[in-house]
Amino acid sequence: MDGQNDGRSGRDASGLSRRNMLMAGGALGALGALSAAVPAYAQGPWTWSAEGSVAGTGAGTDPRWVWDEEADPLVASLLDRGDVPRVNELLRTWTKNGQPLPAGLPADLRDFMERARRLPAWADHGKLATAFAFNEKRGLYLGVLYGLASGMMSTVIPKEARAVYYSQGGADMKDRISKTAKLGYDVGSRNAYEPDGEMIVTCVKTRLVHAAVRHLLPQSPHWPQVADEEIPISQRDMMVTWHSLPTTVMQKLTAWKVPIPAAESEAFLHSWQLAAHMLGIKDEYIPASWSEADAQAQQVLDPVLAPTPEGIKLADILLGLGTPVDAGILSKPILGAFTRFMLGDKIAGWLKIPREPIWDPLLRLSWRPFVAVREGLLPFPLAPEAYWLFDEFLRKAALLFLSEARPIRIEIPQTNRPS
Numbered sequence: 001m002d003g004q005n006d007g008r009s010g011r012d013a014s015g016l017s018r019r020n021m022l023m024a025g026g027a028l029g030a031l032g033a034l035s036a037a038v039p040a041y042a043q044g045p046w047t048w049s050a051e052g053s054v055a056g057t058g059a060g061t062d063p064r065w066v067w068d069e070e071a072d073p074l075v076a077s078l079l080d081r082g083d084v085p086r087v088n089e090l091l092r093t094w095t096k097n098g099q100p101l102p103a104g105l106p107a108d109l110r111d112f113m114e115r116a117r118r119l120p121a122w123a124d125h126g127k128l129a130t131a132f133a134f135n136e137k138r139g140l141y142l143g144v145l146y147g148l149a150s151g152m153m154s155t156v157i158p159k160e161a162r163a164v165y166y167s168q169g170g171a172d173m174k175d176r177i178s179k180t181a182k183l184g185y186d187v188g189s190r191n192a193y194e195p196d197g198e199m200i201v202t203c204v205k206t207r208l209v210h211a212a213v214r215h216l217l218p219q220s221p222h223w224p225q226v227a228d229e230e231i232p233i234s235q236r237d238m239m240v241t242w243h244s245l246p247t248t249v250m251q252k253l254t255a256w257k258v259p260i261p262a263a264e265s266e267a268f269l270h271s272w273q274l275a276a277h278m279l280g281i282k283d284e285y286i287p288a289s290w291s292e293a294d295a296q297a298q299q300v301l302d303p304v305l306a307p308t309p310e311g312i313k314l315a316d317i318l319l320g321l322g323t324p325v326d327a328g329i330l331s332k333p334i335l336g337a338f339t340r341f342m343l344g345d346k347i348a349g350w351l352k353i354p355r356e357p358i359w360d361p362l363l364r365l366s367w368r369p370f371v372a373v374r375e376g377l378l379p380f381p382l383a384p385e386a387y388w389l390f391d392e393f394l395r396k397a398a399l400l401f402l403s404e405a406r407p408i409r410i411e412i413p414q415t416n417r418p419s
Contacts, residue, residue, distance in 0.1 A: 046236070048299055050284040052292035054122060054273055058284025063235035068211055068280045074112050075211035075412065083109075084212075088411040091205065098195025116204045119193060120277050128193055128274075130267035134260070135188035141258065141371075145249045146184045148335065149342040152315060153244045156347055157304060160241060161311035163232050166223040167213050168413040182408050184245070187275050203278035205410040210238075210280070212412045220416040226310075236300060238281050243297040246272035250290060252342070256371045265290065307350035315339075315351040334359055341367065 050058030078084050083106055090102040097117070101110055135142060155161050183202055186192055192199040210233050217223050217232050246269060253260060260268075269290060276286045287293035319335045337359035340348035 044299065044303065046299075048292075048296045052288055052295070053284045054277075054286045054288050055283035056288070058282070063239065063282075063285050064237075066235040066282065067214060067231060067233065068207065070112055070116075071207050071211035071280060072214055074108055075208055076215040078106065078109065078412070079212060079215055079414065084412050084414050091411070092409055095198060095201060096195065097193065097197050097200040099201075113204055116207060116278075116280070117200050119200070119274065120283070123193065123274055124270060125194075127267040127270040130263055131271040132188070132190050132192070134264040134268050135271075138253070138258070138260075139188070141253060141256075142184075142188065142249065144338065145252055145342070146181075146245065148338045149248050149252055150184075150245045152318065152339045152343060152351070153248065153305070153347075154241065155311040155315040155318070156307060156343075156350055157240060157244065157301075158306050158308045158311065159228065159232065159237065161308050161314055162223065162226055163213065163217060165310035165314060166220050166417050167217055168415055168417060182410065183275070187271055192271065193274060199275070200278060202410060203275060205412075207278075207280045208412050209410060212414075216413060216416050223416070226308075235281055235285055238276070238279065239285055239296065240301050240304065242272070242276055242281070243293065243301040247290075247293045247297045247301070251294075256368055257377070258371060259375060259377070269293070305347065312351055315353070319353070337363055 046060075046062035046064070050056070050060060078087060087105065087109060090104055093102050101113055105113070154164070183206060186197070186199040186202045189197060189199070191197040214231055214233055217227075218230060223232075250265070250268065273286050273288075277283060287296055319332050319339070333354075333356050336348070336353040337356040339351070340353055340355070340360060341363040
């Protein structure tokens with residue numbers, strides 16, 4: 001499907017180091033990589049047909065009641081028998097897809113990981129090469145979209161916000177974001193799913209993290225008081241987060257009239273379909289096309305967006321991350337204005353983001369012409385200063401993590417948020 005002409009519309013409310021990751025145009029914060037359930041009152045019956053999935057068929061079970069039948073009991077056992085510290089230490093050395101698993105892993109974990117690291121038969125390496133070409137060309141847009149559209153949207157997905165807030169990662173959001181952002185970086189990197197890439201490793205480790213959170217979070221003294229379910233991060237919840245990433249990104253690019261050849265649009269989708277599979281989502285829930293993705297998102301994502309006290313706190317933390325290194329570019333008001341522009345007035349109001357008298361109208365009036373100039377659709381050799389500011393914003397987003405250029409490790413948590 002040609003992302004330029006498919007009639008899609010934007011949604012308006014409705015080791016690797018931090019330095020290298022963000023300088024390369026990776027995600028500012030794919031916070032949604034750790035998902036959680038959405039409010040029960042907002043979840044309608046599951047009516048999306050598996051005929052529209054990459055599997056083409058399925059049992060039709062509501063994914064709200066499906067979790068990870070392989071990883072969940074395994075990781076619960078690892079935690080209960082005290083193996084997690086040793087496992088985390090061993091897995092720090094496993095960084096490349098084609099690398100053998102470290103010696104010394106428990107046998108049951110090793111067997112699971114050998115199965116979990118295999119690509120499905122429908123993986124298309126030609127499409128993945130095309131996806132990298134797309135990511136390379138659109139890196140500047142993707143960085144800001146993953147961060148300020150997808151990442152900020154996660155703070156108004158109620159159970160995702162609560163799960164993040166009350167789990168171990170909620171105590172150090174900068175570290176938390178760097179780990180979840182790695183998923184957004186790796187999916188768009190060269191050879192992401194090849195032996196010398198890292199996306200398979202990142203997905204398998206994230207799958208283990210999800211399983212740990214399912215075991216640990218119900219034990220929190222705080223989370224059960226606000227939760228609408230006994231076990232977080234169902235397959236339906238993971239698809240909610242998935243739609244906050246590629247589905248939302250493609251909708252925004254389409255709304256901005258970024259010209260995307262059909263092959264690149266399809267390849268970008270394929271890279272994220274594989275990501276869903278490798279994260280443990282069943283193929284019968286993964287949309288086979290952008291039109292199917294839109295249809296599913298309208299059912300599972302759009303209706304559940306809402307504010308929560310936890311989400312408001314997380315949003316404030318995210319908007320303040322650039323303060324120590326903003327150099328006059330990445331200030332909280334500018335990030336807030338970009339969030340309002342990306343997600344609309346309603347969500348900005350939920351998150352208590354104030355209006356900005358300069359940046360709000362500047363973005364509203366100048367962003368689409370800026371994109372047109374960058375894409376060569378609007379010849380404008382003497383672009384106004386606002387266009388330069390937009391371009392500089394995208395480039396300097398990397399400064400968010402420049403001061404902490406240390407390796408990023410995804411590890412199995414052993415506790416919930418300590419406070």
